[in-house]
Amino acid sequence: MATRTFDAVVIGAGPGGYVAAIRLAQLGKRVALVERESLGGVCLNWGCIPSKALIAAASLVDEIREAAGRGILVEAPRIDLARLREFKSAVVRKLVGGVGQLEKGNGVEVIAGTARFTSATGIEVAGGAEPLRLEAPAFILATGARSIEIPGFAFGGGAVWSAREAVDLPSVPGRLLVVGGGVIGVELGTVYAKLGAAVTIVEALPGILAGVDPEAVRLVQRGLRQRGATIHAGARALGFERRGEALAVRIEVGGVAQEIEVDQILVAVGMRPSTEGLGLEAAGVRVGPRGFVEVDGQGRTSAPSIFAIGDVAGPPLLAHKASKEGEIAAEAIAGRRSTRDWAAIPAAIFSDPEVASVGLGEEEARREGRQPLVGKFSFGALGRAIAMDRAEGFVKVIGDRETGRLLGATFCGPEASDLVAEATLALEMGATLEDVALTVHAHPTLPEAFMEACKAALGEAIHAINRPARPPAGGRTDRPA
Ligand code: NAD
Numbered sequence: 001m002a003t004r005t006f007d008a009v010v011i012g013a014g015p016g017g018y019v020a021a022i023r024l025a026q027l028g029k030r031v032a033l034v035e036r037e038s039l040g041g042v043c044l045n046w047g048c049i050p051s052k053a054l055i056a057a058a059s060l061v062d063e064i065r066e067a068a069g070r071g072i073l074v075e076a077p078r079i080d081l082a083r084l085r086e087f088k089s090a091v092v093r094k095l096v097g098g099v100g101q102l103e104k105g106n107g108v109e110v111i112a113g114t115a116r117f118t119s120a121t122g123i124e125v126a127g128g129a130e131p132l133r134l135e136a137p138a139f140i141l142a143t144g145a146r147s148i149e150i151p152g153f154a155f156g157g158g159a160v161w162s163a164r165e166a167v168d169l170p171s172v173p174g175r176l177l178v179v180g181g182g183v184i185g186v187e188l189g190t191v192y193a194k195l196g197a198a199v200t201i202v203e204a205l206p207g208i209l210a211g212v213d214p215e216a217v218r219l220v221q222r223g224l225r226q227r228g229a230t231i232h233a234g235a236r237a238l239g240f241e242r243r244g245e246a247l248a249v250r251i252e253v254g255g256v257a258q259e260i261e262v263d264q265i266l267v268a269v270g271m272r273p274s275t276e277g278l279g280l281e282a283a284g285v286r287v288g289p290r291g292f293v294e295v296d297g298q299g300r301t302s303a304p305s306i307f308a309i310g311d312v313a314g315p316p317l318l319a320h321k322a323s324k325e326g327e328i329a330a331e332a333i334a335g336r337r338s339t340r341d342w343a344a345i346p347a348a349i350f351s352d353p354e355v356a357s358v359g360l361g362e363e364e365a366r367r368e369g370r371q372p373l374v375g376k377f378s379f380g381a382l383g384r385a386i387a388m389d390r391a392e393g394f395v396k397v398i399g400d401r402e403t404g405r406l407l408g409a410t411f412c413g414p415e416a417s418d419l420v421a422e423a424t425l426a427l428e429m430g431a432t433l434e435d436v437a438l439t440v441h442a443h444p445t446l447p448e449a450f451m452e453a454c455k456a457a458l459g460e461a462i463h464a465i466n467r468p469a470r471p472p473a474g475g476r477t478d479r480p481a
Helices: 017-026 041-045 048-070 081-105 183-194 214-226 319-333 362-367 383-387 416-428 433-438 448-457
Strands: 002-005 008-011 031-035 109-112 114-119 122-126 132-135 139-141 145-147 175-179 198-203 230-233 235-243 246-253 256-262 264-267 271-273 306-308 347-349 354-359 372-378 394-400 406-413
Touching: 008 017, 017 031, 017 081, 017 139, 017 319, 041 048, 041 081, 048 081, 048 183, 081 109, 139 319, 175 183, 175 246, 175 256, 183 198, 183 214, 183 264, 183 347, 198 235, 214 230, 214 354, 214 406, 246 264, 306 319, 347 416, 354 416, 362 372, 362 394, 362 406, 372 448, 383 448, 394 433, 394 448, 406 416, 406 433, 406 448, 416 433, 416 448, 433 448
Parallel strands: 002 132, 008 031, 008 139, 031 109, 139 306, 175 198, 175 264, 198 230
Antiparallel strands: 114 122, 122 132, 145 271, 235 246, 246 256, 347 354, 354 406, 372 394, 394 406
16 A cells, blocks of 8 residues: 655545645645545535525525515516526536635645544545555544434435435425424525425424524524424424325324324434544544544644544534634644634524524523623614515624623524624624724615614614613723713
């Protein structure tokens, strides 16, 4: 077996690994990037990107259906599934190709195959052009996570999709059962509902989207129901059998057994870290009780030569968190003092309406012993949102009553996933509510809602009637009267 030596080897080319490899190369390292499937990992191939292509297309169908309210009369839209699928695949191909060019342009050597540690400074790569041994003083493990399977609903037989099959859009089933009302269940449930499927969501917890602002969850539920979906919370799917063309699924709702007939099942009940077959024991890499690799603030594992980043290193399972950790680990390997010192990581759910949040929610702030100052502004009072016929939803900000500092924000409504960026920057820069309130925002735009929510927290909203509010005690520069 041929042996090759690098300064650093990255295992896994998802948004964690491919970014880490680029950053290592930028910092002058000779880098190999090992991937057994396609560059870009789940995010580019079977997750974030293809799902957003479908979400945008399904939303367009939805908008066309609703266009009559704005005087635009069109016939009921028909969907050419093959063309939609090809559009989605072209989006993926373009981005995966782009990653390949970036790696090449930065001098990263991409090696196809499956890696397994034989020591803390060496791996074997199988399944590629030729078996290889790679040696390096530093490794970054970025193998991601995979969908959890539940008893009675094995993937692979056609009847049960994981998210990976569902984003491939094999068909639009007449009736789709979604097991799991988390982020994937809600996002893909919304896509299929908009494309015409009768969607039923079965969620084990008392409500869908656990941990998300309850007011936002209510709007998402309403949106799903308006599109014909049924939501069973406090419910479990127990098993299914084929009945002719249909699937008869046994479910339990609030302890009561029921049977529902559907044409397809999607299981989205969470992800578990991909660590099998990696030889982590041989390398001395410790995993925690939930299977995630244990790391320090730079991503270093219990084996000092090996770093782990992204999903395999623990929640939140978000592409942008993986990328950031990839940069940090690369910089640590290059001898820099980078560490995970971010103020907050934003999260966005591409439901309808979208929900995005960053920093603390109201309850979390209370649990942390803070005295939250809450400001809210409705898109129903915002010119731009009304003009777009997208006036549903709100922006809610949480400030610290003592210092006036912004602690967090939740956006629910049009372009929430974009709007959260401003709040993230504000948090990263330690901004006060007043800093945002005093910033001039272009009119008429959606970000004005964030400014107005901060003003509302201070009792100074212009386009809403203010509830009497006590201004923060400190941290606020008084303006001349
Ligand atoms: P999730 O953890 O968000 O949701 C899974 C849901 O399934 C939970 O609500 C859980 O209570 C429920 N559940 C578990 N077992 C069940 C059972 N047997 N019957 C019924 N319900 C059951 O997981 P997901 O939606 O699969 O997403 C996986 C990961 O990917 C998440 O960590 C998520 O953050 C991430 N992701 C993020 C985005 C985004 O940021 N927009 C999009 C997709 C996925």
